[in-house]
Amino acid sequence: MMQNVDLLIQARKDDAVQDDIILSTDDCIRDYYRLKQQGMLDLKEPAYIESGVFLEFKDPSGNRFVLIEKRDYKEL
Amino acid sequence: MKSSCILVDKNEILVEYASTARRQEPGDKYEINVTYSGSVDYMLSKRQLTLYPETFIFLNPGTPYTRTIDATLPVNSLSLRFDPEFCQDFERVLRMKQHQLLDDPEGGTSLPKTFADGIYPLQGDLRYTLTHLRKHISAGNLHPLLLGEYLNHCLLNCYGMYDTEIRDRADALGFLADSTRDEILRRLSIAKDYIISNYNKDICLEDIAHAACLSVNHFMRTFKQAYRQSPHQFLTSVRLKQAKFLLKNTDYPVNEIVDIVGFECASSFIRLFRNSFKVTPGQYR
Numbered sequence: 001m002m003q004n005v006d007l008l009i010q011a012r013k014d015d016a017v018q019d020d021i022i023l024s025t026d027d028c029i030r031d032y033y034r035l036k037q038q039g040m041l042d043l044k045e046p047a048y049i050e051s052g053v054f055l056e057f058k059d060p061s062g063n064r065f066v067l068i069e070k071r072d073y074k075e076l
Numbered sequence: 077m078k079s080s081c082i083l084v085d086k087n088e089i090l091v092e093y094a095s096t097a098r099r100q101e102p103g104d105k106y107e108i109n110v111t112y113s114g115s116v117d118y119m120l121s122k123r124q125l126t127l128y129p130e131t132f133i134f135l136n137p138g139t140p141y142t143r144t145i146d147a148t149l150p151v152n153s154l155s156l157r158f159d160p161e162f163c164q165d166f167e168r169v170l171r172m173k174q175h176q177l178l179d180d181p182e183g184g185t186s187l188p189k190t191f192a193d194g195i196y197p198l199q200g201d202l203r204y205t206l207t208h209l210r211k212h213i214s215a216g217n218l219h220p221l222l223l224g225e226y227l228n229h230c231l232l233n234c235y236g237m238y239d240t241e242i243r244d245r246a247d248a249l250g251f252l253a254d255s256t257r258d259e260i261l262r263r264l265s266i267a268k269d270y271i272i273s274n275y276n277k278d279i280c281l282e283d284i285a286h287a288a289c290l291s292v293n294h295f296m297r298t299f300k301q302a303y304r305q306s307p308h309q310f311l312t313s314v315r316l317k318q319a320k321f322l323l324k325n326t327d328y329p330v331n332e333i334v335d336i337v338g339f340e341c342a343s344s345f346i347r348l349f350r351n352s353f354k355v356t357p358g359q360y361r
Binding site for chain 1 (some may be wrong): 199200201204205208212219221222225226229236
């Protein structure tokens with residue numbers, strides 16, 4: 001499903017939400033399209049933050065995934 | 077010449093690879109135009125805009141125009157054309173979401189955020205979204221729903237640029253009455269487009285002020301307020317930006333780039349470049 005996504009899993013160190021699984025990706029909009037095509041539950045539209053763009057979804061077991069595409073906004 | 081038009085819903089994506097082309101366009105859609113190599117001339121009634129890499133031209137529906145490519149090397153260009161009805165729907169949905177998200181309902185009514193026809197810097201999220209979109213097109217991933225997502229995000233990214241490109245500049249001229257302020261900003265943006273379109277030529281303040289229908293003094297003062305730099309500093313930054321692009325994307329010798337972007341001598345170019353970016357042109361390359 002996410003063959004192009006770097007599977008970089010890191011547990012969040014702060015105590016905010018323990019169960020989130022954070023993955024990094026090179027193209028969040030493409031992943032949103034793919035996940036939507038597969039009928040992923042609770043898929044949220046990509047949203048913009050200071051460091052790039054991210055989306056959230058839950059797998060059938062209720063685990064929350066966050067996909068982040070980091071973007072460098074400094075002039076190239 | 078290679079040119080293909082992909083239809084996505086009521087919108088169009090035009091991909092073109094050509095060294096000469098001349099086309100009359102009805103100009104009945106909202107457009108985002110970019111080029112990844114070489115320049116494209118747009119003639120809108122009496123105004124000429126030149127599209128260079130690292131910038132995009134935004135056009136509103138309602139002005140027929142002529143688009144001309146005349147280059148020795150092929151020009152790689154991409155145009156997104158949004159159906160006005162599609163944009164209305166997009167705006168309506170966006171407004172609804174803002175209403176739901178904001179405690180302050182007034183915040184949602186700040187739309188519509190209208191861009192004037194003109195040249196804007198290609199940066200931030202729009203730059204990323206277009207880069208991804210272009211990658212999918214050249215890889216042949218042309219599923220309308222996939223492309224539609226990118227088109228949506230391009231519009232969203234344009235809205236995101238509104239604050240820095242329009243609102244902040246209008247605010248900087250804040251002491252004026254609203255209607256005066258908008259008119260001054262409109263003329264300054266014509267001046268800005270004139271500078272970008274002619275950045276590599278020997279242009280003088282009188283020409284720019286004349287294009288914008290402002291007196292030289294009035295133009296200098298208000299431009300500095302709105303753009304937080306003098307017209308000359310703005311011109312220099314456009315030249316340096318284009319020089320940077322040419323250093324990275326071509327193998328022209330530095331001397332030739334100095335000439336192409338309109339600097340008079342190589343040593344002052346190298347000094348300016350080093351002062352702005354903390355590296356020499358050679359190191360940057």
